[in-house]
Amino acid sequence: MLSFSETPTSGIFIIKKPGRKDPCEQELKMLVGGRKICVLRKPIVSLDGLEYVTDILYDPVLKRNHVNLGLSSSSVSTLNQTVSSITKPEFAIVVNNTVIGIFVINEKLSENFLRLGTDLDLKDLEAVRDALQEVKF
DSSP: OOOTTOOOOSEEEEBOOOOSSSOOSEEEEETTTOOEEEEOSSOSBOGGGEEEEOOOEEETTTTEEEEEEEEOHHHHHHHHHHHHHSSSOEEEEEETTEEEEEEEOSSOOOSSEEEEOTTSOHHHHHHHHHHHHTSOO
16 A cells, blocks of 8 residues: 555656646656656556557568557556547656656557557667566566
8 A cells, every 4th residue: 555655656657847836746767868757646547557568579661669568448548538638748657666668649549559669779679678577467
């Protein structure tokens, strides 16, 4: 059970753009690149909404490697509701207080997975896959 002082360390979070009167609630470091990302205090999708991660896959059309992160149908519904109620939301996938990746959903998800890492080189994509595989699906 989490106490009020503890924060969830994993899940999908909304990225927050802090302002002068609206400071960052929680700042976490990116796995790749070390940049700091400001996220809301609670995830909108918890770890139990994530179902699997694939090994590294190759898309011959895009000529890019990636991994797919499987989502439960309730997770897809939550993300789609968020996309329809917030203008251009950005999301962060967090595992053990580290931002594994960030993504934007431009239109409603029609499939039960997210494609991640198409912008990464193979070494960084392996690090992302390995971090996601630490999650017990």
